[in-house]
Amino acid sequence: MWTQKEITLKSRSRGFHLVTDEILGQLPELKGIKIGVMNVFIKHTSASLTINENAAPEVRVDFESFFNHAAPENEPYYRHLDEGSDDMPAHLKASILGCSLTFPITNGRPNLGIWQGIYLCEHRNYGGSRKIVVTINSE
Amino acid sequence: MWTQKEITLKSRSRGFHLVTDEILGQLPELKGIKIGVMNVFIKHTSASLTINENAAPEVRVDFESFFNHAAPENEPYYRHLDEGSDDMPAHLKASILGCSLTFPITNGRPNLGIWQGIYLCEHRNYGGSRKIVVTINSE
Amino acid sequence: MWTQKEITLKSRSRGFHLVTDEILGQLPELKGIKIGVMNVFIKHTSASLTINENAAPEVRVDFESFFNHAAPENEPYYRHLDEGSDDMPAHLKASILGCSLTFPITNGRPNLGIWQGIYLCEHRNYGGSRKIVVTINSE
Numbered sequence: 582m583w584t585q586k587e588i589t590l591k592s593r594s595r596g597f598h599l600v601t602d603e604i605l606g607q608l609p610e611l612k613g614i615k616i617g618v619m620n621v622f623i624k625h626t627s628a629s630l631t632i633n634e635n636a637a638p639e640v641r642v643d644f645e646s647f648f649n650h651a652a653p654e655n656e657p658y659y660r661h662l663d664e665g666s667d668d669m670p671a672h673l674k675a676s677i678l679g680c681s682l683t684f685p686i687t688n689g690r691p692n693l694g695i696w697q698g699i700y701l702c703e704h705r706n707y708g709g710s711r712k713i714v715v716t717i718n719s720e
Numbered sequence: 721m722w723t724q725k726e727i728t729l730k731s732r733s734r735g736f737h738l739v740t741d742e743i744l745g746q747l748p749e750l751k752g753i754k755i756g757v758m759n760v761f762i763k764h765t766s767a768s769l770t771i772n773e774n775a776a777p778e779v780r781v782d783f784e785s786f787f788n789h790a791a792p793e794n795e796p797y798y799r800h801l802d803e804g805s806d807d808m809p810a811h812l813k814a815s816i817l818g819c820s821l822t823f824p825i826t827n828g829r830p831n832l833g834i835w836q837g838i839y840l841c842e843h844r845n846y847g848g849s850r851k852i853v854v855t856i857n858s859e
Numbered sequence: 860m861w862t863q864k865e866i867t868l869k870s871r872s873r874g875f876h877l878v879t880d881e882i883l884g885q886l887p888e889l890k891g892i893k894i895g896v897m898n899v900f901i902k903h904t905s906a907s908l909t910i911n912e913n914a915a916p917e918v919r920v921d922f923e924s925f926f927n928h929a930a931p932e933n934e935p936y937y938r939h940l941d942e943g944s945d946d947m948p949a950h951l952k953a954s955i956l957g958c959s960l961t962f963p964i965t966n967g968r969p970n971l972g973i974w975q976g977i978y979l980c981e982h983r984n985y986g987g988s989r990k991i992v993v994t995i996n997s998e
Contacts, residue, residue, distance in 0.1 A: 583894045583895075583997075583998045585894045585963060585965065587970075620896055620961050620962070620963065622961075622962050622963050622970070623972075624970070624971060624972030624973075624975065625972050625974075625975075626910070626911045626912045626972065626974050626975055651929070652925065656924075656925070656928075658921070658924045658925075658928075659921050659924075660917040660920055660921055661915055661917040661918045661920075661921050663915075669918070669921055672911055672912055672918055672921075672922075673921075673922065673925050675911060676909040676910075676911050676922070676956060676978075677955055677956070679909075679957060680910050680962075680975070681960070681961055681962060683961050712972070714963045714965070714970050716894070716895075716896050716963045718896060718996065
């Protein structure tokens, strides 16, 4: 059984944002699934997806600080400059974190750990709304 | 055809550990599969999974050293401090490396390269045993 | 429906290379698929795959510069030295970027964003040709 759906996530500020509920709220199909796999793919090169701690909000603040140190703006060796100083670091962060998630579905919901949530990682200052494609394949 | 199984990996020290055999040894189902895909998902936010060199054990030692440099403890800007100095770096490493692997199955076994093995990346000092979910979908 | 194919990508110099067309040109099967998922897996530990900006070639140059800074050669703490100074950084980059991609197929083609392309990330000075396994599962 297959379900595929394009979802537009609402526009968010630069940073790391918990979007588990925004995504799952648009997938009533999940309820009937006993065993399956879900792929969430973001159709952008300057935003990304990851799964991490869903409780303490400071974790998401520290993610933003860390990745700004790890892939800084205005490195003297950057050549891709025309789209603003936040653009090249955004591409780098997007590839470090990745553009898709694949996780199990069990008995009607994503089989994540109790502390795991889905982050939208918005790497641009003004990224606008972001499109994801969710594909569910199940028994 | 679907198989889904939750597996508890035995507790390991902080570092990078080859767990290919521990995982595959619990999947006798693989033998009968001609074509498929296997997803291995770790249900934690301070341990991760990656595929890398399965022979030279120094590679895994160097991974531990490198990631300790890349995501150090006690950065002055960290705000998430209550769970110990190894916790915030653990979350960061988990997202850099990722919480799931998806790879092909061909003729009864994972179609990995000859030098590829599955690493459990244990980022906490005392992480305890770790739970993974393996989902196999095949022809 | 399942399709699985091993593809040998032609040998490339160290750096980041757009290989979308080289891969898709070998997958005429895609045309008939309405909904599905495609997994691309690289069978090596010193080259990797990522999806990023497919237009400006400077982005790929900046990727090479950035990852050379992020995972430098000749770190004094490296112990895995026998295969050359480009080898240990290659393993690290491979795990940071990842060995597989999973993305949706919709109406006969990969449902990527308009600016997204598949990069082969060649981390060795002389990596030679690289083998990937493409597995397509569809409705």
